[in-house]
Amino acid sequence: MDALTNIFSRRSIRSYEKKEVEFEKLVNILDAGRFAPSAGNVQDWKFILVNEEDKIEKVGNACLEQDWVDEAQVMVVVCSEPVKEDRMYGDRGKNLYSIQNSACAAQNMLLAAHAQGLGGCWVGSFDEITIRELFDIPEDVVPRAILTFGYPAEKAEEKPKLNLYDVAFFNKWGIRAHDKSEIQRLLSSVLGPLKERFHKLKNLLPSKK
Ligand SMILES: Cc1cc2nc3c(=O)[nH]c(=O)nc-3n(C[C@H](O)[C@H](O)[C@H](O)COP(=O)(O)O)c2cc1C
Numbered sequence: 001m002d003a004l005t006n007i008f009s010r011r012s013i014r015s016y017e018k019k020e021v022e023f024e025k026l027v028n029i030l031d032a033g034r035f036a037p038s039a040g041n042v043q044d045w046k047f048i049l050v051n052e053e054d055k056i057e058k059v060g061n062a063c064l065e066q067d068w069v070d071e072a073q074v075m076v077v078v079c080s081e082p083v084k085e086d087r088m089y090g091d092r093g094k095n096l097y098s099i100q101n102s103a104c105a106a107q108n109m110l111l112a113a114h115a116q117g118l119g120g121c122w123v124g125s126f127d128e129i130t131i132r133e134l135f136d137i138p139e140d141v142v143p144r145a146i147l148t149f150g151y152p153a154e155k156a157e158e159k160p161k162l163n164l165y166d167v168a169f170f171n172k173w174g175i176r177a178h179d180k181s182e183i184q185r186l187l188s189s190v191l192g193p194l195k196e197r198f199h200k201l202k203n204l205l206p207s208k209k
Pocket of ligand 1 (some may be wrong): 010012013014027040066121122124125126157159
C-alpha cells in the first residue's frame with residue numbers, strides 16, 4: 001500500500017478479533033513511532049507495549065466509559081519526557097513541542113498498523129493517575145495517548161471529513177479553492193514565477209554534450 005492510500009483509507013477501529021498480532025508487526029509499529037519527526041530530533045518519548053491480558057483489562061477500566069478498549073489484543077502507551085524539550089527549547093519545548101512530538105509518533109504507529117492489515121484507535125480519554133500507577137510511570141514522564149491494536153472485527157466507520165474548501169487557504173488567510181482544479185489556479189501565482197526562474201537558470205548552465 002502506498003503512503004497516500006494508507007493515509008486516506010485509515011479509520012479508527014474499535015472492535016478486534018481474538019487473534020494474536022505477530023511479533024514482527026508489533027516491532028514495525030514501535031519502529032514507526034521511533035522514526036517520527038521531533039523538534040530538534042530530541043525524541044523525548046517512550047512507548048510502553050502492553051500485551052498482558054490483565055493489564056489490558058485494567059487499562060480498559062481506566063479509559064473512561066469505553067467498554068470496547070479491553071478488546072484490544074495489544075496496546076501502546078505513548079509517553080513524553082518533556083524535560084528533554086524543556087532543556088533544549090524552554091517553555092515552548094515543554095508545553096508545545098513535546099506534545100506535538102508524541103502526536104507524530106502516535107500517528108506514525110496508527111498508520112504502520114493499518115499498512116499491515118491491523119486496526120487501531122487513539123484513546124485520549126483515560127484516567128492519568130491510574131495509568132501512571134499501573135505502569136510505574138515516573139513523575140517527570142507524561143502518558144499522552146493510549147493506542148489500541150488488533151485485527152479489525154468491524155468495518156471501519158466512515159467519518160465525515162471537512163473538505164479542502166473548509167480547511168485549506170492559499171497564500172493568505174481566507175483564500176479558498178472551490179475545487180481541485182482551482183487549486184492549480186491559486187497556486188500558479190507562486191509556481192509560475194518559480195518555473196520561469198528555473199528555466200532561466202537552466203539556460204545559464206552549460207548544456208550536456
Ligand atoms: C487526541 C485524540 C484523542 C482521541 N481520543 C479518543 C478516545 O478517547 N476514544 C475514542 O474512541 N476515540 C478517540 N480518538 C479517535 C477519534 O475519535 C477519531 O480519530 C475521529 O473520530 C476520526 O475518525 P477516524 O480516526 O476514523 O478518521 C481520539 C483521537 C485523537 C487524535
